[in-house]
Amino acid sequence: MPRDPAVVLVSGGMDSCVAAAxxxxxxxxxxxxxxxxxxxxSRELRAFRAIADHYSIARRLEVSLRHLRAVRGSSLxxxxxxxxxxxxxxxxxPDSYVPFRNGGMLSVAVSWAEVIGARAVVIGAVEEDSSGYxxxxxxxxxxxxxxxxxxxxxxRAPVIQTPVISLSKRQIIQRGMELGAPFHLTWSCYQDxxxxxxxxxSCALRLRAFQSLGLDDPIPYRERPRYHPAEP
Amino acid sequence: MPRDPAVVLVSGGMDSCVAAAxxxxxxxxxxxxxxxxxxxxSRELRAFRAIADHYSIARRLEVSLRHLRAVRGSSLxxxxxxxxxxxxxxxxxPDSYVPFRNGGMLSVAVSWAEVIGARAVVIGAVEEDSSGYxxxxxxxxxxxxxxxxxxxxxxRAPVIQTPVISLSKRQIIQRGMELGAPFHLTWSCYQDxxxxxxxxxSCALRLRAFQSLGLDDPIPYRERPRYHPAEP
Numbered sequence: 447m448p449r450d451p452a453v454v455l456v457s458g459g460m461d462s463c464v465a466a467a468x469x470x471x472x473x474x475x476x477x478x479x480x481x482x483x484x485x486x487x488s489r490e491l492r493a494f495r496a497i498a499d500h501y502s503i504a505r506r507l508e509v510s511l512r513h514l515r516a517v518r519g520s521s522l523x524x525x526x527x528x529x530x531x532x533x534x535x536x537x538x539x540p541d542s543y544v545p546f547r548n549g550g551m552l553s554v555a556v557s558w559a560e561v562i563g564a565r566a567v568v569i570g571a572v573e574e575d576s577s578g579y580x581x582x583x584x585x586x587x588x589x590x591x592x593x594x595x596x597x598x599x600x601x602r603a604p605v606i607q608t609p610v611i612s613l614s615k616r617q618i619i620q621r622g623m624e625l626g627a628p629f630h631l632t633w634s635c636y637q638d639x640x641x642x643x644x645x646x647x648s649c650a651l652r653l654r655a656f657q658s659l660g661l662d663d664p665i666p667y668r669e670r671p672r673y674h675p676a677e678p
Numbered sequence: 679m680p681r682d683p684a685v686v687l688v689s690g691g692m693d694s695c696v697a698a699a700x701x702x703x704x705x706x707x708x709x710x711x712x713x714x715x716x717x718x719x720s721r722e723l724r725a726f727r728a729i730a731d732h733y734s735i736a737r738r739l740e741v742s743l744r745h746l747r748a749v750r751g752s753s754l755x756x757x758x759x760x761x762x763x764x765x766x767x768x769x770x771x772p773d774s775y776v777p778f779r780n781g782g783m784l785s786v787a788v789s790w791a792e793v794i795g796a797r798a799v800v801i802g803a804v805e806e807d808s809s810g811y812x813x814x815x816x817x818x819x820x821x822x823x824x825x826x827x828x829x830x831x832x833x834r835a836p837v838i839q840t841p842v843i844s845l846s847k848r849q850i851i852q853r854g855m856e857l858g859a860p861f862h863l864t865w866s867c868y869q870d871x872x873x874x875x876x877x878x879x880s881c882a883l884r885l886r887a888f889q890s891l892g893l894d895d896p897i898p899y900r901e902r903p904r905y906h907p908a909e910p
Binding site for chain 1: 739741742743744745746748749750751771775776777778779780781782784785786788789790792793794812813815817818821822824825826827828829830831832
């Protein structure tokens, strides 16, 4: 029996790669990548294409939302703001927050989903152990689902699914390992494109999770600080 | 006292021009125009710039959402679909519906609003007497407002305002006349860029409304069918 189509947002990072691995179990996946003018976009795009090739995804769409660079307001898109060194104890919304980015990305996914008849839009957002971004919270996606239901053709509304939202980075790696997700093809660094810096928030969260599992992260780093305390 | 900033979505058409005229009474307006790959974009962009010049708007942003052309699904963006001749009795969702376009446009506006500290996002959507588009209904904007509240920095959420949503086209013209809105600078035709066709849905709704008020629409038409029955 043919499977229902779903649109999967795939940034090229670890979380969306595992979300895609989960989605593939149920859906005929169409992969969507968004260029929002982030510093590392060319590296992320390469990761997106490699993951899509790995899974033999025929339906792919690469979309530009580069106005998110034009409006600035984030260290990920504004060249005049430095990418801060990781501080995993910091609370609040980090400088890397891109204003309402997920609203824009979901809207693209919903438009495409409505045209191809996809019943789901899958996004690898993570609420805990991650970012503090307001547009990564389950409450946001619930509200956006109501807007989708009301703002699309009757009977055609896709539903946002967030398969990793309540997982820790550590659990995401475990789930991805079970499913054979191609971590070696992913890219998470906020700052660099050849060797991951190892010291931005995104690298730190990723390295700490691999370290806590006693695993080697298979991508190349310039430095690999120890973020997870060794067992006594 | 300086006025609060607001982001106003200005397509170049009549409804958003009047929405902008209303918004100017309260807010320090920043104008946002979206290119979504519609057939008449170059003419609409010209109208946007003329309206922004007319109102001496300093903060302007022109953004591309041309993926809405790439995904197709609408006669406004898909060159292989004809723009239908107006049928003002037709019910249901017309071919010109662009899937979840307003979700995408509002997301751009919200991202910009969050960066410039705008408290409102103004959109000239019209629910009745217009289009049958699901993403033009008040219920959609209410739901989207909840998503904005949850998906932006605490205390920075702008509120979507729809000052013409419950007006008829006729009432929109009356309101615009009271406010001196520059109708002569607007463009509504779905099909053409030099002379408005006079026969697409958008031209028909506009012409009927001017005719019902006994007024001449100040823009040039190739043909001006009579849509409003003359009084007996």
